[in-house]
């Protein structure tokens with residue numbers, strides 16, 4: 001509830017006088033039908049690419065690359081496995097030609113699947129209805145990317161004191177698999193941005209911290225036997241259950257003993273088992289059980305020791321017991337996805353800049369992970385701020401409100417000005 005109240009109150013403080021009154025008084029759809037956000041064509045174009053994470057994103061990336069090339073900007077692509085996925089990094093240089101330093105505007109180009117969801121319109125044919133743009137990725141997060149691309153000519157005209165970079169990634173929704181390649185390439189080329197704004201949907205409020213996410217798959221192997229001969233087998237499900245209970249014990253410990261950070265909805269590190277499968281017949285001792293678990297750590301907490309506790313319990317407590325029952329015993333872990341948490345320094349220039357531009361002083365921390373943690377870990381201070389409400393992300397009939405896009409455009413306009421010589425010689 002507090003989020004809703006805040007995001008509703010927010011535009012009054014940062015929007016331009018011309019548009020603010022209408023959008024604040026609930027007349028936004030009326031206002032928007034009169035003046036569509038300038039970024040709408042770009043956002044619609046991006047949404048029309050079906051870039052569900054499992055699908056290649058190369059045609060979207062090439063479209064952006066070609067559009068930038070027409071504006072005299074050469075982008076660098078870093079490719080994922082097989083070359084059909086790519087990240088894009090492009091720089092709008094400072095007025096003196098400087099391409100190092102500056103600020104990155106970052107977004108992921110992949111979207112979550114629409115399988116099994118009931119949509120009222122084709123998720124990949126964006127549609128404006130009642131002041132909202134519907135389509136997969138409108139909110140998470142092609143709205144921000146479209147707004148940033150629309151602003152490129154303004155960046156070129158602005159006499160920038162410092163460069164502005166665009167970073168578009170792939171594979172964010174499946175565990176941030178693309179961004180590390182892009183960041184690695186920046187490091188290799190000696191490019192050191194001073195800050196990064198990740199435009200995930202935050203209703204244009206700066207998010208200064210989020211939890212880390214760590215997802216693992218575990219496979220417990222036993223020995224099959226007829227159910228009447230249980231001592232001859234090794235029941236994989238029973239041992240998987242013990243491990244799952246251990247994970248729950250760890251979760252309970254965090255819940256009871258902390259550490260705590262009350263600025264999060266859930267103010268402690270969480271852990272849970274999310275999927276499980278095992279066994280193949282009611283009259284057979286199950287030889288295998290697989291389950292997935294995750295933990296979301298407060299950014300101030302190192303996630304490695306949490307996993308180490310789980311792994312150690314499996315290795316030192318469960319496995320010896322299992323081995324005594326049958327030598328086939330094994331417990332294997334695979335890391336499926338991980339993204340570090342974000343804990344932006346209050347005094348970091350990027351934090352102060354985004355706070356100033358949005359006129360938001362409140363501290364907001366969220367439980368969902370973003371690529372900001374990766375940039376931050378690479379020494380690039382980062383903050384999350386973008387159009388759209390995270391509540392609309394990942395769902396059927398995902399949308400971004402047009403006044404959120406307009407608000408993002410105004411934010412980028414102010415951002416560009418703040419990066420220009422004019423702002424520095426004032």
Ligand SMILES: [Zn+2]
Pocket residue numbers: 108140141172200201
């Ligand atoms: Zn996202």
